[in-house]
Amino acid sequence: MIVSFGHVLVLSGLLFLLGAVCAVVRRNLIMILLGVEIMLNAATIAFVGAALRWHDMEGQVFVLFIFAVAAAEVSVGLALIIGVYRRTGSVDPNNFNLLK
Amino acid sequence: MTEPGFVLPTLTLVALATWLPAVAFALIMIFLRPHPRQAAGVSIAAVSVSLVSAVWLLIRHWHLSAPIHFAVRWVASGDLTIPFGFLLDPVSLLMLTVVAVICFLVQVYSLGYMAGDPGFWRYYAFMSLFAWAMTSLTVSLTLIQLYIFWELVGLASYLLIGFWYEKFSASEAGKKAFVMTRFGDVAFFLGLLLLLIHFGNLDIMELNGPSPAERMSPFLLTVSSLLIFGGIIGKSAQFPLLTWLPDAMEGPTPVSALLHSATMVAAGVYLFARLFPLFSHSAAAMAVFLAIGTISMVAASTMAMVSRDIKRVWAYSTISQLGYMVMGLAAGGFFAGVFHLTTHAGFKALLFLCSGVFIHHFGTNDMVEIGRRGGRSLKIPMVCMIIGAAALAGLPPLSGFFSKELILGVLADRSNPIWVAAALLGVFLTAYYTFRLIFIISFPRISDEVKAHHGEDNHADRSSDRLMDWPLIILAAVTLLLGFFEAPLEHFLVRGLAVIEPAGGHAWVLFASLGLAAIALGLSWFEYGRRGADQVGFVERIPMLYDFFAERWYIDRFYRFVLNRFVYRGMAALCAQNDQKVIDGSIDGLSRGTVNTGRRIAFLHTGMIQYRLLIIFVAMVLLGMFFVF
Numbered sequence: 010m011i012v013s014f015g016h017v018l019v020l021s022g023l024l025f026l027l028g029a030v031c032a033v034v035r036r037n038l039i040m041i042l043l044g045v046e047i048m049l050n051a052a053t054i055a056f057v058g059a060a061l062r063w064h065d066m067e068g069q070v071f072v073l074f075i076f077a078v079a080a081a082e083v084s085v086g087l088a089l090i091i092g093v094y095r096r097t098g099s100v101d102p103n104n105f106n107l108l109k
Numbered sequence: 110m111t112e113p114g115f116v117l118p119t120l121t122l123v124a125l126a127t128w129l130p131a132v133a134f135a136l137i138m139i140f141l142r143p144h145p146r147q148a149a150g151v152s153i154a155a156v157s158v159s160l161v162s163a164v165w166l167l168i169r170h171w172h173l174s175a176p177i178h179f180a181v182r183w184v185a186s187g188d189l190t191i192p193f194g195f196l197l198d199p200v201s202l203l204m205l206t207v208v209a210v211i212c213f214l215v216q217v218y219s220l221g222y223m224a225g226d227p228g229f230w231r232y233y234a235f236m237s238l239f240a241w242a243m244t245s246l247t248v249s250l251t252l253i254q255l256y257i258f259w260e261l262v263g264l265a266s267y268l269l270i271g272f273w274y275e276k277f278s279a280s281e282a283g284k285k286a287f288v289m290t291r292f293g294d295v296a297f298f299l300g301l302l303l304l305l306i307h308f309g310n311l312d313i314m315e316l317n318g319p320s321p322a323e324r325m326s327p328f329l330l331t332v333s334s335l336l337i338f339g340g341i342i343g344k345s346a347q348f349p350l351l352t353w354l355p356d357a358m359e360g361p362t363p364v365s366a367l368l369h370s371a372t373m374v375a376a377g378v379y380l381f382a383r384l385f386p387l388f389s390h391s392a393a394a395m396a397v398f399l400a401i402g403t404i405s406m407v408a409a410s411t412m413a414m415v416s417r418d419i420k421r422v423w424a425y426s427t428i429s430q431l432g433y434m435v436m437g438l439a440a441g442g443f444f445a446g447v448f449h450l451t452t453h454a455g456f457k458a459l460l461f462l463c464s465g466v467f468i469h470h471f472g473t474n475d476m477v478e479i480g481r482r483g484g485r486s487l488k489i490p491m492v493c494m495i496i497g498a499a500a501l502a503g504l505p506p507l508s509g510f511f512s513k514e515l516i517l518g519v520l521a522d523r524s525n526p527i528w529v530a531a532a533l534l535g536v537f538l539t540a541y542y543t544f545r546l547i548f549i550i551s552f553p554r555i556s557d558e559v560k561a562h563h564g565e566d567n568h569a570d571r572s573s574d575r576l577m578d579w580p581l582i583i584l585a586a587v588t589l590l591l592g593f594f595e596a597p598l599e600h601f602l603v604r605g606l607a608v609i610e611p612a613g614g615h616a617w618v619l620f621a622s623l624g625l626a627a628i629a630l631g632l633s634w635f636e637y638g639r640r641g642a643d644q645v646g647f648v649e650r651i652p653m654l655y656d657f658f659a660e661r662w663y664i665d666r667f668y669r670f671v672l673n674r675f676v677y678r679g680m681a682a683l684c685a686q687n688d689q690k691v692i693d694g695s696i697d698g699l700s701r702g703t704v705n706t707g708r709r710i711a712f713l714h715t716g717m718i719q720y721r722l723l724i725i726f727v728a729m730v731l732l733g734m735f736f737v738f
Contacts, residue, residue, distance in 0.1 A: 032719075032722055033723045033726065034719070
């Protein structure tokens with residue numbers, strides 16, 4: 010085994026943290042969506058590592074599912090962002106507080 | 110043939126007589142709303158089968174030696190079982206027949222009276238409901254069963270009094286009747302409970318046997334008799350609960366004839382006759398009953414002397430005649446009371462149905478108005494009404510004469526002469542107010558006679574009234590002939606029961622009552638009938654007395670006063686305060702507290718997505734740490 014499972018988990022955890030920080034601190038809807046995507050991909054890395062560790066193909070199958078879901082989610086999310094931008098001319102999430 | 114109908118024809122007949130109207134009621138309520146004519150047809154068909162069954166039963170069991178009873182277990186709870194079934198003895202057979210006959214005649218009469226009414230189907234539905242409840246009441250096996258149908262009869266009465274519910278006074282009258290009879294019924298129910306606890310059984314046959322006197326103390330027996338009599342007071346409109354009956358005249362006239370004179374109000378007296386052996390155990394209770402009957406009889410007759418509303422006069426006279434029956438029964442004259450009940454059902458229904466023709470024709474209840482517009486031109490109703498009135502006044506040879514003489518004879522047997530004196534006073538008053546009405550209608554004042562021709566033009570619709578004449582003629586014939594069946598009826602009724610009947614031999618009472626009735630007739634002719642009479646009665650010349658009678662002895666005023674002072678201002682005010690302060694206050698406080706709490710913690714809700722995300726992450730991390738470590 011070239012890369013140990015511990016290292017894979019550390020990488021995935023770091024990526025997840027980065028994604029979370031990005032989703033929480035950036036003031037741009039596109040960047041928030043990007044953060045969420047990074048969090049998803051961090052999870053896929055953990056899945057791939059685990060598949061290698063236990064020699065089980067189910068982990069890789071999950072990764073494929075997550076890709077598909079992520080692609081669908083990004084398309085819907087971007088469409089929403091474009092719709093919101095056309096309506097308000099802004100992509101700052103702090104402006105969208107009508108429900109308060 | 111193995112059908113039960115062949116084996117047990119009696120049972121089948123009773124079931125037909127009592128339950129067919131219930132079937133008719135259900136059919137009309139469910140299917141026949143848009144078909145008023147069919148509704149009337151179904152109802153009349155049911156009641157005529159009921160009538161045939163009842164008459165058949167009466168003939169079949171004319172030589173009845175022991176009561177027939179049939180019971181199935183209805184409720185069993187612990188060691189208490191309540192059977193449900195039929196009890197046929199002479200009293201119930203006679204009452205069943207009377208009820209069925211009057212129900213049938215009134216329903217046929219109503220075809221004419223109610224024609225064109227928008228609530229025609231509803232009317233027949235309620236009439237069927239009443240017929241079912243009343244016939245079932247008469248053949249009830251236990252007091253519980255009787256009580257159930259007693260209340261159903263009250264319900265039918267409420268619905269029919271308020272039949273024209275758009276009229277405020279009618280719905281008010283219905284409410285008044287319902288509430289006032291309920292007072293009596295509460296007492297009745299308490300009496301039932303007392304009997305159930307101390308006697309353990311509500312079977313009418315056992316209650317009428319010798320066992321209650323052995324198993325209950327005389328005091329308890331008296332108390333329960335008095336409580337049950339409370340129900341009789343309410344239902345039969347005796348003093349002091351008598352004021353609902355005159356107001357009940359807001360209902361259609363056939364309803365007044367059926368429910369509020371001939372059958373339903375007589376249910377109270379019927380209950381008295383039913384439990385006569387039980388009540389006779391307690392002399393004290395019987396004395397109270399006698400006093401109450403006497404007061405109601407005299408009070409209602411005086412009220413009838415000043416009323417101008419034709420139906421109200423008959424209503425008051427109903428109360429006073431029911432008072433007579435209660436007097437007769439309470440004085441120990443079982444047959445006298447039941448016989449008067451039977452004859453009264455006939456002639457009072459006749460009187461009401463005749464007045465119904467006048468009211469239908471002239472559109473007014475005012476007897477002076479009817480007389481002025483030519484009431485006497487309606488020949489058949491007028492003649493029938495005079496027959497009924499003469500029976501009410503106790504003139505021979507009509508049925509009322511025989512039954513009233515019996516009651517007077519029983520009362521004359523009492524050692525205390527006050528009862529027979531009061532009854533004779535009642536005879537005088539009855540004859541006076543009855544013929545006052547007849548003379549006012551048939552001899553209108555000369556100055557008004559000119560206008561009589563004004564009323565002639567609406568004779569066109571007389572053809573539709575023909576249907577209403579037949580019940581009148583039949584009832585008039587019954588009134589004429591029933592008195593001569595006194596001996597066979599007495600034989601039929603008294604045989605099974607060991608009741609000591611008075612020896613009779615009070616010829617002076619007969620002559621005194623006839624004399625008094627004749628004097629009263631003469632007096633009312635002098636004041637109302639003779640040419641040039643000013644139609645002002647001697648009561649009206651004494652304003653104080655007139656007010657006293659017209660205000661119904663201030664009984665209603667007294668109730669209104671009590672209601673205002675104690676119920677509205679006392680209890681109702683307390684309840685309102687409890688409602689506003691305690692219940693409303695606590696609920697308001699609760700909601701105000703919720704709102705305030707919400708305001709206070711609303712700062713957490715910033716409406717910014719990213720803060721929420723942050724909080725979600727922090728919470729997840731903290732939870733993860735909590736569960737992992």
